[in-house]
Amino acid sequence: MTIYRIALPTPLRRLFDYLPPEQxxxxxxxxxxxxxxxxxxxxxxxxxxxxxxxxxxxxRLKPALEVLDSEPPLPHHLLExxxxxxxxxxHPVGDVLNQALPVALRKGGxxxxxxxxxxxxxxxxxxxxxSGRAPRQxxxxxxLLQHPEGLGADALRQSGFTNxxxxxxxxxxxxxYFEALPPPCASGDDSQLLKQSPLVxxxxxxxxxxxxxxxxxxxxxxxxxxxxxxxxxxYLQAIGRVLEDGRQALVLVPEIGLTPQTVSxxxxxxxxxxxxLHSNMSDLQRxxxxxxxxxxxxxxxxxxxxxxxxxxxxxxxIIVDEEHDTSFKQQEGFRYSARDLSVMRARAEQIPxxxxxxxxxLETLHNALSGRYRHVRLTTRAGNARPPRFELLDIRQQPLDxxxxxxxxxxxxxxxxxxxxxxxxxxxxxxxxxxxxHQCGEVIGCDRCDARMTLHRSPPHLHCHHCDxxxxxxxxxxxxxxxxxxxxxxxTERTEGALQRLFPGTEVMRVDRDSTQRRHAMQTIMDxxxxxxxxxxxxxxxxAKGHHFPAVTLVVILDADAGLFSADFRGMERTAQLILQxxxxxxxxxxxxxxxxxxxxxxxxTLMQLVNDGYEAFATRxxxxxxxxxxxxxxxxxxxxxxxxxxxxxxxxxxALCGQLVAGRLMPDSVQYLGPLPAPMEKRAGHYRAQLLLQxxxxxxLQRLLTELCPLLEQLPQARQVRWSLDVDPVDNF
Numbered sequence: 001m002t003i004y005r006i007a008l009p010t011p012l013r014r015l016f017d018y019l020p021p022e023q024x025x026x027x028x029x030x031x032x033x034x035x036x037x038x039x040x041x042x043x044x045x046x047x048x049x050x051x052x053x054x055x056x057x058x059x060r061l062k063p064a065l066e067v068l069d070s071e072p073p074l075p076h077h078l079l080e081x082x083x084x085x086x087x088x089x090x091h092p093v094g095d096v097l098n099q100a101l102p103v104a105l106r107k108g109g110x111x112x113x114x115x116x117x118x119x120x121x122x123x124x125x126x127x128x129x130x131s132g133r134a135p136r137q138x139x140x141x142x143x144l145l146q147h148p149e150g151l152g153a154d155a156l157r158q159s160g161f162t163n164x165x166x167x168x169x170x171x172x173x174x175x176x177y178f179e180a181l182p183p184p185c186a187s188g189d190d191s192q193l194l195k196q197s198p199l200v201x202x203x204x205x206x207x208x209x210x211x212x213x214x215x216x217x218x219x220x221x222x223x224x225x226x227x228x229x230x231x232x233x234x235y236l237q238a239i240g241r242v243l244e245d246g247r248q249a250l251v252l253v254p255e256i257g258l259t260p261q262t263v264s265x266x267x268x269x270x271x272x273x274x275x276x277l278h279s280n281m282s283d284l285q286r287x288x289x290x291x292x293x294x295x296x297x298x299x300x301x302x303x304x305x306x307x308x309x310x311x312x313x314x315x316x317x318i319i320v321d322e323e324h325d326t327s328f329k330q331q332e333g334f335r336y337s338a339r340d341l342s343v344m345r346a347r348a349e350q351i352p353x354x355x356x357x358x359x360x361x362l363e364t365l366h367n368a369l370s371g372r373y374r375h376v377r378l379t380t381r382a383g384n385a386r387p388p389r390f391e392l393l394d395i396r397q398q399p400l401d402x403x404x405x406x407x408x409x410x411x412x413x414x415x416x417x418x419x420x421x422x423x424x425x426x427x428x429x430x431x432x433x434x435x436x437x438h439q440c441g442e443v444i445g446c447d448r449c450d451a452r453m454t455l456h457r458s459p460p461h462l463h464c465h466h467c468d469x470x471x472x473x474x475x476x477x478x479x480x481x482x483x484x485x486x487x488x489x490x491x492t493e494r495t496e497g498a499l500q501r502l503f504p505g506t507e508v509m510r511v512d513r514d515s516t517q518r519r520h521a522m523q524t525i526m527d528x529x530x531x532x533x534x535x536x537x538x539x540x541x542x543x544a545k546g547h548h549f550p551a552v553t554l555v556v557i558l559d560a561d562a563g564l565f566s567a568d569f570r571g572m573e574r575t576a577q578l579i580l581q582x583x584x585x586x587x588x589x590x591x592x593x594x595x596x597x598x599x600x601x602x603x604x605x606t607l608m609q610l611v612n613d614g615y616e617a618f619a620t621r622x623x624x625x626x627x628x629x630x631x632x633x634x635x636x637x638x639x640x641x642x643x644x645x646x647x648x649x650x651x652x653x654x655x656a657l658c659g660q661l662v663a664g665r666l667m668p669d670s671v672q673y674l675g676p677l678p679a680p681m682e683k684r685a686g687h688y689r690a691q692l693l694l695q696x697x698x699x700x701x702l703q704r705l706l707t708e709l710c711p712l713l714e715q716l717p718q719a720r721q722v723r724w725s726l727d728v729d730p731v732d733n734f
Contacts, residue, residue, distance in 0.1 A: 002027075003054045004064055006034055008045040009098035009106070013710060016045070017054040019063040031072025031079045035065045035108065044068070044108055046097040048083075073101060073111055073294075075311050077348040082309065085341055090706050090726045091334045099334055100309040104287040113291060118150035118180050119166055125174045140165050141174055150180065192271045193243050199233050199382075208376045212238045212317075212354055218347045222323075222368040223356040224616075225378030227584020228385050231356045234378075235319050236269055238354065243272060243299055247316025251302045252338060254325035255545060256280055257522055262321075263302050270300065277303030277310060305330060305338040308345065315349045318342050322545060323355035323364055324577055329731045337729060339364075358584060359577040359615050362623055363633040369623075381588075388555065388586040388593035390611040394602040402498035403490035408556055409502055411596055416506055416534045420553040420591065424495060424538040425582045427562060429512045430454040430463065431494045432487030435473070439482035444474065448686040455487050456514070457494075467685035495558065496538050503536065511539030544582040550589035555582060560597035564604060567680060568733055569631050576610050576618050630695075632729075636702050638694045639730040640709075641679070643687040644722045650690035651676045653718040657692070660712060671696040671705050680733065687723075691733070 005015045018036050027050060028034070034047050042065065054061060072079065074097075082100045086093035098106055105111065121144045130138050140161050144151065156166065169175035201209060212221050212234070225231045239249045253262055256278045266274045275289040275298035292298035296313030303310065305328055320328070320339050328338040339355065346353035355364055355373070368375035381387060395405045403426070412422050432455040435444045446453050446464035453462040455473070463470050476483050487494070496510045509525050516522045522542075529537065532551045537543060563575030579597070587593020599607065610618050627634045640657075642650040654676030661667045672695055679689035696702040706726065713724055 005049040006045040007094035009094045032069040102287045102290045103283045117153045120150035217350040219352040220373040222373045227358045228381040228588045229378035230382035242316035247314040248312045251319045254327040272299035274300040277307040308338045319354045324357045324361040366633040388595045392602040415554045421551040422536045422554045424556045426558045428491040430491040431457040434488040437477040438484040438486045440480040442479040450683045507535040553591045555586040555595045557597045560599040636699045639727045640692040642724045643689040647688045653722045654692045670698045670701045
């Protein structure tokens with residue numbers, strides 16, 4: 001008897017046995033998709049094994065409905081990587097494999113290229129047959145007559161024509177539609193790889209490029225370069241060498257907002273197909289880009305976290321840009337780190353891996369200092385640009401106008417008078433982070449979270465940025481009935497308004513998640529900035545990542561103290577990274593740059609060390625503190641989070657688990673636990689949360705415990721009253 005062992009996208013942590021379909025032909029290969037009945041539904045899973053034995057009697061086994069593929073969508077090494085990731089991150093393998101595929105394939109779409117609807121002029125088409133009252137139809141027919149082979153419906157819509165206009169031409173016998181395969185993506189002429197000549201590298205850049213390309217096979221490199229040092233040029237030239245060998249490159253970036261500008265820069269340099277992969281694309285667009293990468297037609301693939309699992313026909317290099325960014329760690333469901341899995345993929349494919357950052361994470365820096373990665377530094381800015389000069393502005397006992405000190409306002413005025421641009425950084429959205437009753441001191445909080453609600457003015461409302469709950473601004477205080485409300489603190493909206501009032505003749509542009517929701521809004525702002533006219537940019541950390549503003553000479557950090565006293569042990573690291581990343585936007589061209597930091601703690605040793613000695617000195621000191629305190633990267637963490645609809649249930653569930661671990665002697669001596677404890681924000685989105693921290697110097701011992709832990713969690717009687725999740729190598733304890 002032949003048994004299919006299939007991984008299905010369910011929360012159950014096991015494989016499912018099925019009989020072959022009734023019309024089964026040859027023995028399928030592991031990794032192909034199979035459609036199966038599952039209760040009253042049909043699911044699409046991945047075949048992992050074909051065997052002759054099952055734990056269930058044959059009478060209880062159902063036949064699979066259909067084998068969808070003749071060959072696996074994922075190559076063998078990516079299938080193994082996904083299965084390894086499921087084991088390491090303690091997540092159901094069926095769900096992991098499901099997420100490794102494009103959405104269209106998860107729904108049963110074909111791996112083969114599907115035909116598209118195309119339009120062409122009919123044999124009798126004539127412009128004279130159209131009335132002059134329909135100018136857009138005439139323009140559409142003119143375009144079709146120029147392309148008798150036909151144009152895709154999507155291309156016509158992007159040109160501004162509508163389905164109604166196409167249907168009108170069809171009704172008049174002037175145009176017709178047909179199905180055809182899209183034209184193949186040209187793989188490019190290897191003799192014309194470059195559209196632009198590469199820049200001349202300085203000595204440090206050349207050493208970095210040689211280190212990346214020094215040895216064939218797996219070669220992990222940490223490229224630590226100050227902002228503006230030309231890391232991207234090193235990436236481009238390393239990719240150029242890979243393309244010359246006929247291979248492909250995979251580039252991972254942390255944010256969707258960085259993808260279009262990165263793609264534009266790569267397309268301007270190379271004469272080969274460059275494909276993007278991110279969540280703002282439609283399912284069919286992502287599937288087509290995935291196909292072209294798999295077939296080797298897309299020579300460069302640029303994407304966010306999920307692009308890690310994109311198959312390449314001839315992999316040549318993986319680049320993780322801004323590797324320190326927490327966006328590379330999935331925070332829900334399958335909680336994987338794309339940065340860490342990129343190391344495993346590069347090892348499996350025996351190709352170089354480059355992790356680039358001006359402020360590398362302490363985990364990556366520790367690996368480099370320990371000799372696991374090659375450590376390459378870029379310490380000078382490319383060209384004539386010089387690093388910005390830092391100034392700490394002590395604002396204790398100073399009057400503030402909407403969070404702006406007189407010193408800051410004067411410096412902004414001086415820069416604008418010299419026709420320069422200014423960037424004002426405040427990492428808080430909205431108008432004000434709190435709305436307070438002036439009579440009784442009541443702060444309006446979220447009904448569903450232990451958090452204050454943020455006041456927004458455009459449009460006016462209160463917004464919880466933790467659970468996304470929104471409500472109107474109250475007319476009266478719920479405690480004392482007063483209508484005397486005062487906003488407390490400043491966000492981007494309030495700062496934008498203050499700057500518009502103080503500098504009425506200067507354009508002020510706000511960049512945050514609220515102002516860039518519309519399509520192309522971010523690109524529109526960037527285009528206006530790059531015109532070089534004097535202006536003020538005010539925004540959140542969206543401005544800190546990867547942007548090149550040649551005319552920005554002054555960066556103002558309004559709240560440099562944020563994060564200095566965080567309860568999270570990573571708070572200092574993230575504060576330092578954010579300060580240096582946003583500071584790197586100043587003085588990137590010939591004009592010198594200055595970074596002005598407003599602070600109530602101008603004598604804080606961490607700020608002083610960061611400003612005077614740089615990130616590496618800070619990181620060395622922070623690593624020493626982590627080692628002495630037994631914190632990552634010197635110890636390994638796993639965080640078990642639970643939440644319940646009633647207070648106390650989540651902690652009771654974890655207490656019962658700890659009792660089982662101790663009674664069953666399942667907790668090895670090399671693993672310690674802390675908790676159960678309430679989460680730092682105990683109530684969130686209407687649920688009460690608790691957590692249990694497991695830690696060990698022995699990663700294998702911790703993994704063995706986690707493997708035993710998950711079945712135990714599912715069997716506890718209280719499991720039906722709570723939701724739980726396991727986060728291996730968490731990047732925050734929130």
